[in-house]
Amino acid sequence: MAASEKKGLAIQDLILVAVLLAAGAVLKLTVGSLLASFGMKPNFIIAAYCLAIILIRPTIAQSLVIGLIAGLVCQIPMLNATPLLNIPSELLGALVCGLLIRVPMKIGKLDVNPLVNTFVSTCVSGFTFAALSAYINVVSVGGDFAVAMAAYVAIVLGTATFNCIFVEVLATPLKKVLKR
Numbered sequence: 001m002a003a004s005e006k007k008g009l010a011i012q013d014l015i016l017v018a019v020l021l022a023a024g025a026v027l028k029l030t031v032g033s034l035l036a037s038f039g040m041k042p043n044f045i046i047a048a049y050c051l052a053i054i055l056i057r058p059t060i061a062q063s064l065v066i067g068l069i070a071g072l073v074c075q076i077p078m079l080n081a082t083p084l085l086n087i088p089s090e091l092l093g094a095l096v097c098g099l100l101i102r103v104p105m106k107i108g109k110l111d112v113n114p115l116v117n118t119f120v121s122t123c124v125s126g127f128t129f130a131a132l133s134a135y136i137n138v139v140s141v142g143g144d145f146a147v148a149m150a151a152y153v154a155i156v157l158g159t160a161t162f163n164c165i166f167v168e169v170l171a172t173p174l175k176k177v178l179k180r
Helices: 011-036 044-056 060-073 086-100 113-137 145-177
Strands: none
Touching (some): 011 044, 044 060, 044 113, 044 145, 060 086, 086 113
């Protein structure tokens, strides 16, 4: 193995993931609850793991572990109304984020990867959660899957829009501060 190859994440990277996920959980409980009362439904945990993956650029397997940890954090009772659904949704969201960080997305000198990546990753996570929730809560009792999914579209797209702006605004200054 070459000396420049990394075997795992550095301690600094692990600390960054932990701090961002903790901040995401606190923001979801506080600011997220406040904004939800005004009709917005931001998910700061998705934004946190997207930001972590964008900043540390982990392997695909490491991205999946970050998604799993995020899904497990979502199992804290005050963060989750529907147990266990966040585990597959955050796994898939983190997988997409881990894949998309490898795709260059620049407009001139502006790196729009954080914006596009977070929007797409949030949509994957949100629609996975919505599909599982619709199946469990609607289809299983004879309801219409398409109608249930239609109800989630505005929530998922609104959350994705909020998250992608949030991450894009934070990514550049954090990259500079963290020298990445």
